[in-house]
Amino acid sequence: MAESAAVEFRIDRRSGVATYLQIVQQTKQALRLGVLEPGDRLPTAREVVEATAINPNTVLKAYRELEREGLVEARRGLGTFVRRTLGSAAVTTDPPLRAELAEWTRRARAAGLDRDDVHALFTDVLDSTFKGDQH
Template structure:
């Protein structure tokens, strides 16, 4: 089961935080098809948010085809977003963990690492197909 963490200072709507955290759990394989999401009541008790907010998030996940409610039973995961390369035992994840450890040893804090990763991801995924990411595209 997933434990939702609500950051009231993030500027992100609460229901979107639940949607994003559920999708992250699906991508990381923490939630798999057949798993039951926490009930609205459980989420409300853990986070002190309005039950309608939880239901709105679950409806959005349902609209995207990721979950489905079963009356009287709960809301269940229909499909995963996980990639084998992101599994806990994957070589790619091990490389990332080693890099994060080196970044921490170099004195970077969580916000520094988050900013650096976001910048590199933006550069990599902004590059068009066949472009060498991070290269001076003006010289191509």
């Protein structure tokens, strides 16, 4: 193995989310945040199960799902590699959007909203804006 893997997975057995889905979601999150980039190698099934003690087939199932969505590709004998990134690059590379949100959050706080209020409001707007979209 030439290079070490770019990420590692944390499995929470009490979360109620299927283990393979946790791997899928964590990979997507890493893609969105730019932690994983095209060309990066995902850890091998052996590496994942040695660190987490989960079943090898669970890892393979997660990787098949990511492959089906076109996010990664398996190269025989080499490993599983990231094909493309997820979401718009704006998440990490567009400071204006982030700055606007930070400014809005500051105003919300000044208006007397606490953390939970802000969270509830934001989630509500998020839900109505993206209503009907596939998640």
